[in-house]
Amino acid sequence: MTSTPKKSRFVLAAIAAVIAGSAYAEGELNLYSSRHYDTDERLYSDFTEKTGITINRIEGKADELIARMQAEGANSPADILLTVDTSRLERAKNAGVLQSIDSDVLEARVPSALQDADNQWFGFSQRARIIFYDKTDVSNPPMDYVSLADPAYKGMVCHRSSSNVYSQTLLSAVIENHGAEAAKAWAQGFVDNFARAPQGGDTDQLRGLVSGECDISISNTYYFSRALRRDVDGLDKDAMSNIGWVFPAQNAEGAHMNLSGGGIAANAPNKDNAIKFMEYLVSDQAQQYFSAGNDEYPAVPGVGLSPSVAALGLFRPDAVDLSKVAKNVPAAQEIFNQVGWE
Template identity: 85%
Template structure:
């Protein structure tokens, strides 16, 4: 939880030299639940650098896992990319991934952002932080635990318990504070809801603008995206009224959601799959994650886009994300117990 572990590139951190990709022949079959148009640049530059053609299958993470399981040993998948740790851990537990033997990945991706057996690696991050209406909230919560403070009764908007971001946040609270404290926290947040859980992260920000709530939780890249370009309901005037807090500074730090990937268990093009993961850890690809999709790079020392850098410096929670993922079933049980819809 030290500042040296932040994935904020404006801090002068020495990054391992970026890998040089040698030209190779062949194809790569990519199964991805990332749905961002800006990722096109990642794929085209990889092909240009290596000569490897990328064939893509895109869908929701659970659908891709079910497909890979059904395909079994005949699956054409070489790489699985998804946008949350719990799905990566589930893919590993289902036997859908294999270990990647790569010194480049080991050196460039921090240990707490990779699977203990090298079956998946994180390549970009989003901080899940507190946003608030600056005209209505004089003293916003400074950590996640404070969201349950009765002082904020009727003020909090949040996503539903079925959302993976909600699940991993509570799973992190379990890891950092224990199951009993997490249950008390979840009940307190439910008691403070301004409305029933609904919508996506952008809707939580819109709730602040509409006056439906005064405090909400969202991943940083939704807010940074609205800083960079027009987003419906979040024009420049609306954005000016929203403040933000990076929670638990000086304690565990801000919770980070991870986007990452691994090599499919039966990858027919394993060598090309390793090259692709190594490319995602390169400075060039890491910069695309920030510039194209307003995410934080996983590799320390890589430059941030202006919209991301505008959010400022912060201390990130460096809790082991494999352990967080293991807490997700307990988190869902707690959600059910406290009536978090």
């Protein structure tokens, strides 16, 4: 694989020069990605080695890439958009920058709940969003999401802001599973139990358990598994030994899952190559890289887990249709505003 230096990936002129002529090039594909993981390099290099297709990349934040694709319109060189979280995939669909595709491989390999009903996006990897707690202070942790609103946990809970897509998708799933009225009551109880104003990322929620600011927090599993595999600032092995975890709602809907996925750009100049790459991402080899390289759960059933992921144990995931969950995001944002979740 050939790739521009990291600094240059964010330079808008990197691929824009191609627009003046044709963005089509036999043996190439143009990838717009908001996945920011160095370990994905293995995915790209192996695909190129197998197919001879070179991947040209533009990396940036999801909303910026979607806006860019809209601005480029029919002249966009983008072949694929990769991003994280179902809400962003649905946002790209609603923005008109993706297209429906036919692929027997993707249909067979990706469970129906992890793909768009119109085949405009498909999931490639997952992260469970679960409950973590300080074992030295909490002897009776909440066993489901609903219990996080229990007054027994007042002043104990930390979470990210309402502007974060993980927060939005979690509440959207609560709406889908329990209804809007119950979801609003849950969100209000959750806010009442905050130990501090919402702040930081998922790793910061885990650090809050170590610092003593929080007794209970929610995080995607891959942040925790990464810290199990190698030291992360503020989360050394001694600190980690005091953190327990719960896969929520195992007697109900199951653990909420966040999705990383992608779709073919609406005006993809190298559509055939793009479909080949999408199909490669659901191969056993690529699925194992998602787990081993970035501590994620494969989207394809039956693919083995890396030791750091398997160490968290077996659980039942929420099987809710994520395309339906994504459609609840506007309702979730309204609830956040009503209950004062900053």
